[in-house]
Amino acid sequence: MYRFIDFNDEKADTFLLLELSDLAKTLAKSALYETEFRVHSYLSTRDRKVFVSHFWNHRPEGIKKSGMKSDVYLRAFGNRSFTDFQAVDAFRDIMVTFPVPRFAGQLLMLAEDLRVEELCKKERPGMGNEFGVRRKMYTEYFNSQLIVNLEKNFFADALFNLVYLFLNSGSPVLTTPSFNQEIDESIPFIRSEIEDLYDANSTKDAADICLRVMERAAPVLKSDMINEYFHLPGREQNFSDDPSFLDLLRKDPLQNDDMAEEKAGGDEHVQEEEMKTWHRETDRPGKSFMQFELDQGTKTDIAGGSEREGEEGDQALAVVQGRSKQTDKKDYSRLELTSPDESEALEGKSKYGRANKNARPVFLKARKPDKEAMAVYGKLEKDVRFYHKKLKNIIERIMEKKETDPRTHLQMGRLGKNLLSFFTDEHPKLFYKKSYPGKEIDASFILLVDCSASMIDKMEETKRGVILFHETLKSVAVPHEVIGFWENANEAAADDQPNYFFQAIPFSKSLQQLSGPEIMELDAMEDNRDGYAIRIAAERLLDRTEKQKFLIVFSDGEPAAYDYDNGIVDTHEAVMEVRKKGIEVFNIFLSNSGLEFEQRRVFENIYGNRSIIAPYVDELPDVLFPLLKKLLRQSINL
Template identity: 35%
Template structure:
């Protein structure tokens, strides 16, 4: 899980998790689509299979205000523009027409440039608050296309320079575009057709104008675009094809079904299909032997009369029969595996969760090691618990005086000296001063191997302090099996060192048996622990996470930071206080501190070396317990 210090800064770049969460929530609100997800890619994209849209990387590494407004303009175009106002049928017809031209890519990107202009004006009219974002967008892209036009002309990329020229003339006006002597004369002749874009009211209008321009360029240009300025059309081809196929199916089922012409409708169609595929029909038993056998590449013809030689069970089957048979044979399963599905978020749909008790190591030196560590930590534990008990006693002894009702004070002189005496008092309610439950998550990824010994000491200190104070708590090690992880299954394990049901039992041996494994999913672990804590009756709930870097697991590297930040926000909405301790063997760099601040906000602390693990653990515990007894 440790952050990798890559050899160039660009490769070590991390996204702003909080900003991405805000943009994703805005995208869902504008599109009215709660399942929509947001990513950053080279250029804007629609990705219906993943239920995702992508804003452009073009805006990063710019002035913060420009970056913010540029990303917003991408989002407005995708969700408030293309989402409902782009016609897939018109696009599909246009695509078929341009296939006969040598300038296919030019034709696609030109039509999308026209649509972007039409949709941005439409959004500005519907939502005046978007005007600033689009103004910034046009200023930045105008400067970009001015530079690119000259570069492309010098390199002989005439189609690219024509695209730049048409973009500029539409945004700046044909009279303000600086004309270079090297620009071919037919550039200006094309403008007479291109200017009709100002009057375009639909996708069909834009496509018709672009088609007229292509016919005019037949004898002038033969080489297609060299650069890619827009990539939305790559998945729009897929969407247009799906729209046609779906329309044909609907016509067969019902003559009254309308064709799905918008991107919004097609995304929902994809989403419905994915929901169907995840349903219970995927649970199956193979009980008929009507398929032929194979032996060394030779196939035997299938026959219904063949005997069953083996029986298979679908991966999502509960397999209750196998468990019952195991119990009848005198065997009991020591672990339980659960399928995550949509329970812990889209990033963990194919995760399988295994919950089990950690098996303590049976080393002769383990007991001596426990005694040695506890002897070292005893002064800290004793001083800390004494301090906390003193605060609890102060809270219990405090009383409110000068009241009009309650218990009568021994000193009744106020009855004689005051005009309106208040000789009564009340004691504060001393019940359940430490009504709390704790959950400690310990990252057990491979990068923890050089920190595990000191981590065990910090965890044991945590365990001993809470046992002394009589506070219930969970201590759980979590990791993902990287060797078994695949696209359709990612096995994750949660190993209990101590459970809330154990009360104040001593599980030092289990804590000192912790080991480093492979990968980790922090977002999954936080949601899993938050779910356990949320079910508890205690008033105060705390989640403490020990980790040594950023999340890393199968298919999780790209979105792990955002997913973890989302998990933190979701848990805090449930009333669970989260604190994070970054375990490091060296002084953390500014980049790492910013990363953890993005994921955990101000609720993160740093241990600059292994010697600080225990002291930082005490500091976090003090911070948490003060919230209870304040």
């Protein structure tokens, strides 16, 4: 059914989203960073995500792409490299004391974005074009917002718009509109403070300047900002799960706090490690401090901090002579350790995609069909018999032609009897070869049927399409498999998501004369995790020895499953991965109520130009006939 009004029905452009994700991974130098769309753009180091703003939606394609790239540049490269989040947190603690904290927070974000932008362009001049588009669009936007906010008497919002224009105006002379007498008198002082942002060399410098601006602006603003133009992320978003060297050092106090009575003699041998504890289990200071217990200990007056660098004369175990020299690579305090999750991702251990790390397959086999199932199957098979017989005849004629067609007029082979062309043609072809027997179709198919709940009104027509495939492939001896897939929503949990694969027709039975009625067991069930199902089916195809492999996905909508919000992107990634392995992937989109533009766009984004649209499900046989004909002809060895 067509929807009259779509509420929050934005569809992700998967190609663009994947491009932005790859860009974020490259700039952040981490395979774990992902890109998502949000109302505002910001960086979350805790979740390892770069959020791209919806501000760029519904703009010309060139502007939209450049603007979104500029968001990724600012967050994945700029904020990660040049923003001091401790200074941001310190400013956050102070800004709550102002009567207009929203104005203060957005002012810092604006100042930091402009500072970081200049650093990004200095480090990577190639980013300049995207940032140029960004400034132009924001300047136009804030010009219009300034007029709107002044008309509504939103003076805090209008002043923020004016601040942006002060910092980004291409003209040295900017006409300042009138607010009220109090604000108008303060604007020259605010502008003089703002211009100091051009000289800010750090986040702390920008924060200090913003505080001075707030001292001027806060007294004249009677209310805070209504709109949010730049987002100040919460303190927790800046916490990273990656442990640093300092995180490994002990910081908790000992259980006891006492001093040893006996003083050190000065000839004790202190190990060159940071083990600043001495134990009450030892009665007196000895000549070796190798024994240690980190839970409790007694402090002594033996001085620490006397470490020295290694020398060539040092020995290991008095046997191996070491060779060392001074190096400047000493400071490990800022070295970030690779987390186990990141190591796993980099090593490619996420076999079925990160979104499916907790999914597991459960394979089900078909029961022996009863008389009722066989009767219904016979009726549906009769409906598509015309199509599969026609296909069979076409394929048989093609294969027969390959077998009987003579091969004459060749450059090499056996010399023919007609030598006239030797005298008449500039490049005569006088040879021929004997005919050779045609080859069988060297291909295998898997038909993957979406058994989600939304298929309940389309399953009967889908079965007709599947029967057409099955009967045609069986008639020309092409091995195939029919699998229905779904995820059980009631059983799914955060750490376990069982996905069921019902093998209606397995490869082993696909060419048997009586196979087929098992298809009638396909039924609408629960959710659909398409990316995972495609990867599982591809594994089964890769085990086949046929030269060509085809995966046909019958589906009626977008992926939807437990913790699968990024299902469109994951399914697109699965399709791309499988195609790189030599498997042709096609999608058959089913509908009972016509096709909306957004639905068409989603499936084209996922499957590219290999998404076959059946706007009405009763047209399915007419849609499948040319596809199956094309694939079978392609599979006949020439």
